[in-house]
Amino acid sequence: MNIHEYQGKSILQAHGVPVQEGFIAETAGQAKLIAEELKKKFGAEIYVIKAQIHAGGRGKGGGVKIARSPEEAADVASKMIGMTLVTPQTGPAGKVVRKVLVARDVYYKGESDIREFYMSVLLDRKRSAYVIMYSTEGGMDIEEVADKMPQAIFTEPIDAIGCLHDFQIRTIAFNLGLKGKAYKEMTLFIRGLWDAFVASDASLVEINPLLKTSDDRILAVDCKMTLDDNSLFRHPELAAMRDLNEEDPTEVEATNNNLNYVKLDGDVGCMVNGAGLAMATMDLIQLSGGKPANFLDVGGGANPKTVEAGFRIILKDPNVKAILVNIFGGIVRCDRVATGIIEAYKTIGDISVPVIVRLQGTNATEAKRLIDHSGLKVITASTFTDAAEKVRAALN
Numbered sequence: 254m255n256i257h258e259y260q261g262k263s264i265l266q267a268h269g270v271p272v273q274e275g276f277i278a279e280t281a282g283q284a285k286l287i288a289e290e291l292k293k294k295f296g297a298e299i300y301v302i303k304a305q306i307h308a309g310g311r312g313k314g315g316g317v318k319i320a321r322s323p324e325e326a327a328d329v330a331s332k333m334i335g336m337t338l339v340t341p342q343t344g345p346a347g348k349v350v351r352k353v354l355v356a357r358d359v360y361y362k363g364e365s366d367i368r369e370f371y372m373s374v375l376l377d378r379k380r381s382a383y384v385i386m387y388s389t390e391g392g393m394d395i396e397e398v399a400d401k402m403p404q405a406i407f408t409e410p411i412d413a414i415g416c417l418h419d420f421q422i423r424t425i426a427f428n429l430g431l432k433g434k435a436y437k438e439m440t441l442f443i444r445g446l447w448d449a450f451v452a453s454d455a456s457l458v459e460i461n462p463l464l465k466t467s468d469d470r471i472l473a474v475d476c477k478m479t480l481d482d483n484s485l486f487r488h489p490e491l492a493a494m495r496d497l498n499e500e501d502p503t504e505v506e507a508t509n510n511n512l513n514y515v516k517l518d519g520d521v522g523c524m525v526n527g528a529g530l531a532m533a534t535m536d537l538i539q540l541s542g543g544k545p546a547n548f549l550d551v552g553g554g555a556n557p558k559t560v561e562a563g564f565r566i567i568l569k570d571p572n573v574k575a576i577l578v579n580i581f582g583g584i585v586r587c588d589r590v591a592t593g594i595i596e597a598y599k600t601i602g603d604i605s606v607p608v609i610v611r612l613q614g615t616n617a618t619e620a621k622r623l624i625d626h627s628g629l630k631v632i633t634a635s636t637f638t639d640a641a642e643k644v645r646a647a648l649n
């Protein structure tokens with residue numbers, strides 16, 4: 254699960270990690286009050302208004318703006334809240350901004366002596382270890398740095414028992430070229446960052462930029478955080494951070510029906526049981542000249558209700574030109590799936606796209622008989638190649 258920048262920062266703060274000071278606003282009036290508060294508390298004269306969406310590249314898309322008075326903060330916020338923000342990471346459709354973070358400008362006293370670093374904690378699957386990845390070349394273009402000068406990005410692997418040693422922290426702070434107070438602050442920052450990562454069962458925390466201010470404070474200016482869905486049951490306060498507005502509505506509906514659904518951009522919808530068979534089926538679709546419109550694993554316990562929910566979800570996608578159902582009856586009985594398909598036809602009404610069904614395994618003959626006698630225009634297939642041929646024919 255992804256969370257917003259302001260939520261990630263609140264987790265960091267709870268672990269003693271210093272962040273750019275700011276508060277969340279949903280209206281222009283709140284933005285003004287926050288700016289006034291930042292002025293009172295820190296003597297801040299300049300404010301940064303940051304759109305809260307689950308995508309990076311906001312700086313480039315106009316989602317990070319400076320304001321020079323509380324009135325201007327209100328003005329900027331009123332334009333930003335409700336806008337559809339398009340960044341290099343949102344795709345062309347963009348995302349609607351519902352909240353803004355109003356923060357104190359931390360690039361104060363001009364640009365001199367300021368340094369923007371990059372730091373993230375993530376799982377390196379090749380090393381089978383967590384790593385701290387960091388660079389002196391932080392800021393907005395870390396992808397370009399990774400591309401053109403990979404030698405500027407360092408990694409510090411963390412050993413299997415998950416212990417980040419003090420000497421590793423000192424190495425990182427030293428490699429970032431810090432001295433004196435900034436060095437000391439950086440070591441505390443890294444310890445806190447790791448603690449926050451572990452305590453919240455995160456799979457990624459990315460701080461870019463990680464700022465050294467002109468007065469040698471070390472601050473998280475941005476925060477991107479991903480939490481492990483499988484751990485949320487033991488963190489109700491983190492689970493509550495879910496923002497359904499940021500998630501694909503069909504994926505949310507699928508989750509509510511206990512279906513594993515991932516929307517893709519092809520034209521053949523597919524409903525399969527088991528992730529492995531689902532992957533193979535997507536390959537099959539590709540080989541027959543189509544492109545999968547989704548990944549959908551109905552799971553081992555597929556029943557008429559889940560099959561119907563699966564059809565509904567697949568049919569919400571206007572790109573779908575055909576549907577391939579590929580179910581292996583191991584735990585699930587094929588005749589129950591067939592009943593589900595027939596029920597779905599009855600309740601959904603007009604399934605106007607061709608549906609190719611391959612049911613193999615327990616009670617497969619019974620299932621085929623049910624479908625063939627249902628009077629529905631369902632195309633049955635027996636083998637993988639047969640199914641591929643029939644998908645190809647349906648697309649033409």
Ligand code: GDP
Binds near residue numbers: 303393
């Ligand atoms: P992203 O573009 O979505 O990654 O959003 P960031 O939070 O990283 O902000 C983008 C850029 O805005 C940063 O790289 C900074 O250059 C700039 N920025 C962020 N906070 C401040 C600030 O307090 N003052 C100034 N002058 N610029 C800031």
Ligand code: MN
Binds near residue numbers: 309462
């Ligand atoms: Mn950033």
